[in-house]
Amino acid sequence: MRRVLRALGVLLILTAAVSCTEPSGADDAKSGELLRHAEPPPYERILPAPAAVRPGGAGYRLVPGTVIRTGTGSEEVRQIGERLAEQLRGPSGLPLPVVDGGAGDGILLRLDESAAELAEEGYRLESTAAAVTLTARTPAGLFYAGQTLRQLVPASGAGEVPGGTVADRPRFAYRGAMIDIARHYFTVPQVKRYLDQLAQYKINKLHVHLTDDQGWRLAVDSWPRLAEYGGVGGVGGGPGGHWTKDDYRELVEYAAERYVEVVPEIDMPGHTNAALASYPELNCDGKAPDRYTGIKVGFSSLCVSKEVTYEFVEDVLRELAALTPGRYLHIGGDEAHATPAADYAAFMKRAQEAVAGQGKTVVAWHQLAAAEPAPGAVLQWWGHDKTPAAERDRVAAAAKAGHRLILSPADRAYLDMKYDKDTALGLAWAGHVPVRRSYAWDPGTHLAGVPESAVLGVEAPLWTETIATRADLELMAFPRVLGIAELGWSPAAKLDWAAYSQRLASHGPRLTAQDIGYFRAPDVPWP
Incomplete structure (x- = not known):
């Protein structure tokens, strides 16, 4: 019963916070203290918030044999793959070799110039038990897909990319x-x-x-x-x-x-x-x-x-x-x-x-x-x-x-x-x-x-x-x-403070892992 009441309390706090655009003194501070215990699930931690997310299904487990596949024929895509591998190796501890070819398991980078719905810098990320597939219309979009993937990989250790799909594009150029x-x-x-x-x-x-x-x-x-x-x-x-x-x-x-x-x-x-x-x-x-x-x-x-x-x-x-x-x-x-x-x-x-x-x-x-x-x-x-x-x-x-x-x-x-x-x-x-x-x-x-x-x-x-x-x-x-x-x-x-503050708080350990000093603002429910 205590767990149910606590869950209802957090839900009410979140609902009230959505309607606020400015801090509200002591009540806001109390809400912040309670919200510290409500870490969002992985796809709700992505920052900036993606345009559309559909979590679910089996995820892809990163293992010592995981490779990054960059297709064939594009040196720029291969460079994006090499940079992503470099960024993921530290947190995961895995070798993550970059290989040609777009078929097979692993992390797949796909450039699809016909995908008009992805816009100039947009991308799609799909994680299943078989693979994580990053698709974009432009190399910039592939790069941003990789940056989102970084946030779905544990801050330390290999772990798993949760199952789901992100379809994303920027609001402003x-x-x-x-x-x-x-x-x-x-x-x-x-x-x-x-x-x-x-x-x-x-x-x-x-x-x-x-x-x-x-x-x-x-x-x-x-x-x-x-x-x-x-x-x-x-x-x-x-x-x-x-x-x-x-x-x-x-x-x-x-x-x-x-x-x-x-x-x-x-x-x-x-x-x-x-x-x-x-x-x-x-x-x-x-x-x-x-x-x-x-x-x-x-x-x-x-x-x-x-x-x-x-x-x-x-x-x-x-x-x-x-x-x-x-x-x-x-x-x-x-x-x-x-x-x-x-x-x-x-x-x-x-x-x-x-x-x-x-x-x-x-x-x-x-x-x-x-x-x-x-x-x-x-x-x-x-x-x-x-x-x-x-x-x-x-x-x-x-x-x-x-x-x-x-x-x-x-x-x-x-x-x-x-x-x-x-x-x-x-x-x-x-x-x-x-x-x-x-x-x-x-x-x-x-x-x-x-x-x-x-x-x-x-x-x-x-x-x-x-x-x-x-x-x-x-x-x-x-x-x-x-x-x-x-x-x-x-x-x-x-754009919602209650949700954003939770996402931001979840990035505190990532900032620390990257040796980025930051201000632990009292209006953010840091872990």
Whole structure:
């Protein structure tokens, strides 16, 4: 009888939690304590939540003789199989050789270009007693099927892939995260580690903020002092550093192997003190300022009236475009408080023309809506609940004019905002962002006047004014970035805090097994 009452109690708590979108004080805390005992079954632990799941039937047991079969004729599929084998060997302890041929038992990778229902990045996963079959229309879909399979394999030991079928596809095309290496410098190996952590949760864009007042982090042959001088230092006066072009190429290639597109950002006309300190001629008075190690914003500006400014812009973007096979170049454009409005509009017009001249698509922060976005330009929204209505209206008007939006609301998606008043790292200008708040919004309805069709996707930025180490990065990113991953991938009908918090809690041991430090948020029922 006690077991029945306990089960009924958990059911009632789950039902009540479904209707909540914000924490509810003591009652919520009590619910969290009870929910700690209700771990979801395997197919309900998948994160991001799949579009459709049908569990049941006998599962496939992983044994020492299990192989991964990649069919024939596709080197890319074989590489996906090799990477999946590498990812599964550690937890399972099995050899998992990769072999050609698509018939037989084991883990089968099938590329079916005629499977239109799977969409560009979708997949189907079927687990039976005989085999686990991963089917996709594109290699990216196969990769994501493999990442889902990883979550169905025990965190340690061989075990069994439960019987069932997953049919899945993403809601949004752009599912991103951003890392700022300008305020505090991070090396390519450090960023690779973060990229691996993101890719397993189906993040497909890595936005790298390469330049700011505190540092210029990418070598530019035509303007070498940008990195040599402007790359020295950072917030607080640390040593700084910069990436060579080969470093950047290495990251781009590594990302592509995991179906992640690198989106580089050169922020301008503001956030440019590192460039201004490197080259006096970029300043209207011809005098270079000192390098900057603080965290204030809005005080710097390229000299809009000088033609050398546009030579600089075109040179930098030309070299960056040559290194970047992806479609986007991000040109910043936010917090240009030191640039008069007319100058800002004139500058952004020419900067956008420079991007177009390289055959790339412009991405800029949503302040571009106050100027004149070029045809096809993508705006990235970072406003929050207290952003003035006029600013919101400009962005909505841009969306109605055909511009797509990437949504990064600062009071939901900014990973550098403090979780609560006791968080040692981070800032709080957009308020505190606990894990539940970072998840409790719908990108399709978040901005008034912006239909879901205008939303390209979501992105979780991580600014590094207070973040200097790998441990800092992981503590602030995890687990909130996993919620943003789900908002970008999963159908709107699957966005439910009660269910998500259970899925997230079940990933705690997986994060620990991967040596990912994370914040044990009190609003999540960790095991």
